[in-house]
Amino acid sequence: MPAPSTPSPTARGRVRGAAGTLRAVAAFVALGALATGCRNDTAPAWGYPELGATLRALTRDLDEGCAETAPSGCLAELDRLGVLAEGAFAEVLDHRLLDVGYVVAMQDVEGARELRVAAAREARVRRDPHYLPLRRAVLAERLAYRRLLAALEGLRTAPPPGDGTGPV
Template sequence: MTPPLHLCRRVCARAATTRAVAAVAACTALLAGCGNDTAPDRGYPELAKTLRSLSRDLDEACGPAETPESCAQDLDQLMAPAERAFAQVLDHKLLDGAAVAAMDELDRARELRVAAAREARSRQDPGDLRLARAVAAEKLAYQRLLAELERLRTAPPPGDGTDPV
């Protein structure tokens, strides 16, 4: 025996309503999970720590009473943390042309400073003016690199942050 038609309509209507409510709940849950409030931390804490450390070391390097030669030795110790910060930027896929240009500028400044230090040592002049200029140029290149890497670290994501990764 077939149930009356009005009972079939009620059962079908309830099932359709239940499916619609479940679909709306599923969509709401998906949308809530994709909002900016649940987005991954864009602060890159490990990179921030490396950049703070490099910045502090750069500030402490090359005191006013130091000779350019001793300042050059301080700058030699900054290369490893700078390369580590650059590698972290690569790991997070944050790299852009300005950061590459800043790293290239640092490499060129370092090469010039090493050549000037070699020449100053050969003349036995630790206060050589060319070495002092090369040290100042390298320190400025470090500052530019730090600024670029910090800009990349703190830049908002493209779009509104809900784009797929």
């Protein structure tokens, strides 16, 4: 009779058989994963929190800005919006989110800014803080920023290609 500390030959065969079965199951799982494609189901959230914070700041400044009746009082606030929009553009480039709608919205903002700067220069020459073309230019630039915000929000909330769970 063998010593109790050494397993019997049949028990050793069962241990080897169990290990072989585990290896077969592991190989089957690996082959199944390769056949169906490994998926990154635990992909990180794609909400772009930095871009969201910039959008909230842009929205807040756009909503709260230009409370003065004279459009000449809005110029500094619109310039501050331009700085925030440039920060948003950098984040869009970092995340590779650039699309045609966003580019068009940025061009609208740039065009409206150029008109506003020219109208502000004319208002200073005329010494008229309520110069009507300046008021219209300020309103046009604010509207362009609204379209830019809508484009940015669309970029931020759109799921990444393949919904973020594509093959790893």
